[in-house]
Amino acid sequence: MTKQMRKLKCLSALDLKLLAMTLMLCDHLWATIVPGAMWLTNLGRMAFPIFAFQIAEGWTHTSDRKKYRRRMLLWALATEIPFNLMYGGGIIYPFHQNVLFTFWLALLCLAFVEWAGKRGRAAYWLAAALACVLGYYLGLLTMVDYFGYGVVTVLLFYLVRDLPLRPLWQLTGLAFINLGLMKGMTFPVTLLGHTVDFPQQALALLALIPVWLYNGEQGPHNKTIRRACYAFYPVHMLILAVLWLYVLN
Numbered sequence: 001m002t003k004q005m006r007k008l009k010c011l012s013a014l015d016l017k018l019l020a021m022t023l024m025l026c027d028h029l030w031a032t033i034v035p036g037a038m039w040l041t042n043l044g045r046m047a048f049p050i051f052a053f054q055i056a057e058g059w060t061h062t063s064d065r066k067k068y069r070r071r072m073l074l075w076a077l078a079t080e081i082p083f084n085l086m087y088g089g090g091i092i093y094p095f096h097q098n099v100l101f102t103f104w105l106a107l108l109c110l111a112f113v114e115w116a117g118k119r120g121r122a123a124y125w126l127a128a129a130l131a132c133v134l135g136y137y138l139g140l141l142t143m144v145d146y147f148g149y150g151v152v153t154v155l156l157f158y159l160v161r162d163l164p165l166r167p168l169w170q171l172t173g174l175a176f177i178n179l180g181l182m183k184g185m186t187f188p189v190t191l192l193g194h195t196v197d198f199p200q201q202a203l204a205l206l207a208l209i210p211v212w213l214y215n216g217e218q219g220p221h222n223k224t225i226r227r228a229c230y231a232f233y234p235v236h237m238l239i240l241a242v243l244w245l246y247v248l249n
Helices: 003-008 014-031 038-044 045-063 065-088 101-119 121-143 147-159 165-183 201-213 222-249
Strands: 188-189 194-199
Touching: 014 038, 014 045, 014 201, 014 222, 038 201, 045 065, 045 101, 045 121, 045 147, 045 188, 045 201, 065 101, 101 147, 121 147, 147 222, 165 194, 165 201, 194 201
Parallel strands: none
Antiparallel strands: 188 194
16 A cells, blocks of 8 residues: 555544444434434435444454444343334334344354354355345344345445455445445436436445545544443434424424
């Protein structure tokens, strides 16, 4: 890598996390107390791919993968009531589970892939293909956030991380998931006098810009920062749910 390219890679893992948290907050503001501001949810399309990339990186670099999976599950359970309040308006909402369950399923798939990888390269890629299929359907059946598409997005970032032309694989895979598989909203865009319906999920591809600026460094990190980043998810949803349900309505 040239010196100029190294300078361009200016974002640490914490920088990416803070950016994704901000973009997620924009999306959740639109979903609750600022429903008419479509620009907020448009910005929010970039949050999930950044988080998915970080889950893949976190799995690669963590010193204790069992603890990582356990921590993800515990925070997923702790988040479910705030998530239910924000999305369903009540403590119980069985039709949609929070995104930490999505990531937990992805971590289970990654554990399976790595277990198979110890038996050879062919077993690794066979397990990777199987994990994508199983992860996709598990995500659909359990109704986690982003469903099976979210699980596969994490797997995508992990599986291509050591391949040649990695950015091209990331772009192709993310485009296939968001434009080929997901069915999201569209909004009209006028170009040269012609109006076309632009798929909102195409904005998720812009998440690759900060991902490509990642410098591979963790940035400031300790238990307090890690817990604060996890806690932001349920706490901000609880605040928005209370404002939406009990203060502003």
